[in-house]
Amino acid sequence: MSKRVIVIVLMLFGFVTFAQNKQLLFGFNDIPQSVLINPSTTPDNELFVGLPLISHIHLGFGSSGISAFDLFADDGRDFSDKLRQVIFQLDNNDFFMATQQVDIFSGGFAFGSGIEKDRYLSFGMYLETDAIAYHPKDYAVLAFEGNATNIGRVFDVSDLNFTGEVLSVLHVGITKKMNDKLTLGARGKIYSSVFNVTSTDNRGSFITEEGQNNLLIHTFNIDFTFNSSGIASLTEDSNSDISNDIKTLRKRLLFGGNLGLGLDFGFTYQPSDQWTIEGSLLDVGFVRHAKDIETYRVKGTYVYEGINPLFPEVPTGQTAEDYWNDIADNFEELFDIDSTATKYTTWRPTKLNAAVRYRFGKKISKDCNCYAEDGGYLNAVGAQLFAIRRPRAPQLALTAFYYRRVFKGLQFKATYTIDSFSFTNVGLGVSTDIGPLNLYVLADNVLEYQNLAKAQSLSLQFGLNFVFGKGQ
Amino acid sequence: MLNSKLNYIVCFFILILTCTSCVKDVDFNQAENLTLTPIVAASVVYTDVEASRFSENGTEIETVRDSIANIEIFTEQFVIDNLVRTDLVFEVTNSIDRSFELDVEFLDESDTLLDVFTFEALPSNGSNEVITMVTEVYENERLEALKQTTKLVITLRLLPSSDGSTLNENSTGRIILKSKGLFYLNLSA
Numbered sequence: 204m205s206k207r208v209i210v211i212v213l214m215l216f217g218f219v220t221f222a223q224n225k226q227l228l229f230g231f232n233d234i235p236q237s238v239l240i241n242p243s244t245t246p247d248n249e250l251f252v253g254l255p256l257i258s259h260i261h262l263g264f265g266s267s268g269i270s271a272f273d274l275f276a277d278d279g280r281d282f283s284d285k286l287r288q289v290i291f292q293l294d295n296n297d298f299f300m301a302t303q304q305v306d307i308f309s310g311g312f313a314f315g316s317g318i319e320k321d322r323y324l325s326f327g328m329y330l331e332t333d334a335i336a337y338h339p340k341d342y343a344v345l346a347f348e349g350n351a352t353n354i355g356r357v358f359d360v361s362d363l364n365f366t367g368e369v370l371s372v373l374h375v376g377i378t379k380k381m382n383d384k385l386t387l388g389a390r391g392k393i394y395s396s397v398f399n400v401t402s403t404d405n406r407g408s409f410i411t412e413e414g415q416n417n418l419l420i421h422t423f424n425i426d427f428t429f430n431s432s433g434i435a436s437l438t439e440d441s442n443s444d445i446s447n448d449i450k451t452l453r454k455r456l457l458f459g460g461n462l463g464l465g466l467d468f469g470f471t472y473q474p475s476d477q478w479t480i481e482g483s484l485l486d487v488g489f490v491r492h493a494k495d496i497e498t499y500r501v502k503g504t505y506v507y508e509g510i511n512p513l514f515p516e517v518p519t520g521q522t523a524e525d526y527w528n529d530i531a532d533n534f535e536e537l538f539d540i541d542s543t544a545t546k547y548t549t550w551r552p553t554k555l556n557a558a559v560r561y562r563f564g565k566k567i568s569k570d571c572n573c574y575a576e577d578g579g580y581l582n583a584v585g586a587q588l589f590a591i592r593r594p595r596a597p598q599l600a601l602t603a604f605y606y607r608r609v610f611k612g613l614q615f616k617a618t619y620t621i622d623s624f625s626f627t628n629v630g631l632g633v634s635t636d637i638g639p640l641n642l643y644v645l646a647d648n649v650l651e652y653q654n655l656a657k658a659q660s661l662s663l664q665f666g667l668n669f670v671f672g673k674g675q
Numbered sequence: 676m677l678n679s680k681l682n683y684i685v686c687f688f689i690l691i692l693t694c695t696s697c698v699k700d701v702d703f704n705q706a707e708n709l710t711l712t713p714i715v716a717a718s719v720v721y722t723d724v725e726a727s728r729f730s731e732n733g734t735e736i737e738t739v740r741d742s743i744a745n746i747e748i749f750t751e752q753f754v755i756d757n758l759v760r761t762d763l764v765f766e767v768t769n770s771i772d773r774s775f776e777l778d779v780e781f782l783d784e785s786d787t788l789l790d791v792f793t794f795e796a797l798p799s800n801g802s803n804e805v806i807t808m809v810t811e812v813y814e815n816e817r818l819e820a821l822k823q824t825t826k827l828v829i830t831l832r833l834l835p836s837s838d839g840s841t842l843n844e845n846s847t848g849r850i851i852l853k854s855k856g857l858f859y860l861n862l863s864a
Contacts, residue, residue: 275701351857404813417721418855430775509718510743527743638726656701672839 209550223302223333224589225261226602226618226643228631228664232413233614234634234643235311235668238325240556241483242376242388243469245312245323249672251641253309253327263662265622272656290343295362296595298623303332306666307371307456313672323378324567325390330456332366333552335593339400348420350411359423360407364594367547369397370490371456376467385473388483393534394463394551396490397455398433401549402534403594404445405575417509423537427501430547432461432492463490465551486551486639499547553592560585581608587618598623610634611673624660641670700843710864719824719854720829726771727848729833735841742832749824760859761813761821767796769805774798778830779811781820789820795834829846 229240236259238243253259269289274282274541309327313320341362343355354496376390414420433455437448454460465488471481515658525643562580585608600622607615616628630647644665653657680689720743729736769775776797781790794809813821831850833842 272701275703275705277700277702277705280709283710286709345712346713348864349715349858349860351714351716354716376815411716414718414721414853415724416853418764418853419717419718421718507718509721511720511722528745531745531747 206238214594222552223263223552223591224602224622224662225601225645226587226589226600226604226620226621227616227630227647229584229587229589230558230560231606231632231634231643231645233323233470233636233673234579234641234669235667236306236309236666238323238378239309239374239390239467240485241469241481241550242390242467242472243386243481243483244388245279245313245378245380246325247673248311248397249320250668251310251594251671253306254667254669255308256305257667258309258327259304259329259666261662261664263300263302263303263660264299265624266299266384267640267659268293268298270657270659275656287347290338290340292346293338293340293612295359295364296597298335298593299338301332301336302334302662305397309668316591321380323373325378326375328370328373328520330371332367332369333526334365336365336367337362337595339363345409350409353361354411354419354457354518355409356415356610357594358409360409360427363405363427363668364403365397366401366403366410366549366594368399368490370399370463371395371397372461372465373458374467385472388467388471390464390467392466392467392486392488393456393457393458394488394490396461396463396492397452398431399461399490399492399549400429400431401547402427402429404428415510419509423503423505423507425503425537427500428544429499430496431495431498432493432496432547435497436495439672459590461492461494462652463549463551464488466582467572477562479562479585480558481560482557485554485556488551490549490551491508491546492545492549496544496546498543498547500541501538502541503539505533505537507534529669550592555590556585556587558585579608589622593640594617611654616645618647622660628660630662636673637669638670639671641647641668642666644666656659680716695767699820706735708862709721711860713860715858715860717856717857717858721770721851722849724831724849726842726848726850729842729846730844730846733843735843738830738832740828742776742826742828743831746782746825749822754858755822757860757862758818758822758858759814759861761818762857762859763809763811763813764855764857765794766853767807767826768851769796769848770802770855771842771850772799773776773836773842774834775844775850776834778828778832778853780828780830781824782826782828783823786823786826792818796850799848801842 216479225240226233228237230244231237232244232247233252235246235248238254240248274285274289305329307330307527311323311325313323315321337603339362341358345358355542372392372394374390374392376388378388379385407424409425410422412420437451465486467483467485469481469483471479473479473602486509496588507530510530559581562583564580564582585604587604589600589602600620602620604618609615612635614634618634620628620630622628628648628649630645630648632643632645634641634643647662648658650658767777774797776793776795778793780788780792783789790813794807796807797805799805
């Protein structure tokens with residue numbers, strides 16, 4: 204593949220972000236990591252230790268408008284035609300996204316001064332990748348058709364809008380039961396950015412119209428900025444020894460990168476035994492990029508109507524050649540890439556989770572035909588809302604769920620989610636305990652697993668933890 | 676107990692489904708067949724000349740010639756590789772009662788003439804505007820000539836009048852030249 208195609212494919216798919224919505228994990232307090240979705244969720248254990256690197260792995264991607272199948276289906280149709288169709292079918296609010304999260308280590312324990320331990324402390328460190336790219340529609344149309352058939356069309360510079368980052372997050376959170384009904388939680392986070400690329404604040408337009416003095420008039424009004432951190436030192440160093448780069452990356456994971464701070468908040472309110480209302484706000488924070496930064500900027504305005512070589516009406520005695528050179532200079536100035544190192548701040552994609560839950564159906568003991576002593580309801584149904592801040596507009600998702608505790612060591616959760624990607628997202632999750640080992644697998648869009656290429660979004664989470672004191 | 680066993684089976688069935696899921700009927704190598712064929716439209720030259728400008732101290736000026744040198748766009752590697760056709764569209768609006776001949780010459784760095792085309796702008800019929808439009812298509816050999824061009828020379832030649840009259844300071848009308856280029860690109864993987 205030539206470089207050009209790689210660039211085009213990158214533009215379309217490279218910045219695939221994982222679906223950040225963890226509708227299956229939210230409220231699933233048999234799984235210790237559920238406390239990361241709402242810091243006021245009290246995990247159902249006294250102590251947990253996550254298995255390093257595999258206690259929580261989350262992979263996901265989403266594409267609001269198309270699936271890989273739409274474009275790459277082996278159907279004999281010309282690829283360029285299919286790509287053209289996709290480009291025109293999607294609008295500039297469609298996006299591609301990808302997310303990945305891996306726990307490096309994690310743990311937590313319950314504590315408290317009274318007999319009943321009313322507090323839970325959880326901590327850990329994870330590596331997160333998050334990226335989103337909006338469909339650069341006007342750029343794609345320009346690349347496909349050119350301006351000749353688009354006289355009068357405004358090509359919007361802001362259609363190029365993407366951000367991507369890899370960072371490590373060190374966190375400590377506390378969950379405190381305030382009274383019988385209310386539990387509050389908060390988590391502090393320190394971010395250490397490994398890489399960041401951001402181009403979310405582009406403005407301006409390019410338009411070709413019927414001219415006055417000439418057949419056409421071209422108006423350029425461009426303000427384009429691309430910021431990166433953590434890239435320059437790796438691409439510019441002359442050493443071909445990759446182990447040096449790995450050393451650099453390891454340093455950055457452990458606070459050698461660009462640093463930031465963030466907070467999570469959450470509450471759980473139980474007005475009655477069976478009803479629960481809960482909400483959380485995650486990643487209210489920022490990263491300040493001050494080290495290893497690069498900024499590219501193209502900014503300028505120019506109106507071009509053509510060249511007037513005969514009798515140029517210039518009183519200064521300028522020759523036609525001077526006049527032509529002026530035009531060339533103006534173009535060069537307009538498209539001159541201004542390269543600097545400007546510090547910048549990125550805001551984390553803040554997430555909101557909310558849920559209302561109704562629990563029912565206690566276990567009936569076979570011995571006495573009465574409620575079993577280990578108590579608790581076996582079923583729960585409810586609705587969840589998820590929102591995430593994105594460069595253009597927040598993304599929303601609405602979920603209905605059913606939770607079932609089959610027996611003490613096996614729990615299910617099934618979800619049905621409506622979001623930007625589809626109206627048919629069915630998710631299934633299972634958490635099982637074998638001795639102190641807790642294993643869970645959560646997968647959404649299970650209907651698409653017969654052919655993953657047709658899925659517009661997928662999210663898969665799994666992990667292994669050692670859990671002690673469950674159900675106490 | 677049987678019920679929970681069933682649940683276990685369902686659960687592992689889902690796990691197996693997850694592990695055996697696949698990607699069917701897709702061919703990612705198709706991306707290598709991608710071809711883009713945009714057409715770029717750009718203004719080229721324009722001018723607006725009053726009839727009186729063809730007279731100096733009472734004498735008619737027959738030829739007006741000027742050039743644009745140091746043109747880099749046609750010899751850019753990107754253009755040489757990807758430009759497959761060019762249409763140059765000229766529109767002349769004449770409101771002078773005289774015919775004009777227009778020459779557009781393409782020269783390379785050593786001033787070698789690579790290509791020339793000539794067309795006539797018809798005379799105005801009693802100061803009414805007469806529009807002449809020509810489209811020159813550059814393909815194959817002519818296009819190759821265009822890809823070596825670094826200099827354009829444009830000559831506006833006043834053709835002799837049928838009745839022997841000449842243009843003077845008080846002659847009316849004007850000749851307006853407008854043009855654009857349509858550049859057909861073929862970008863492939």
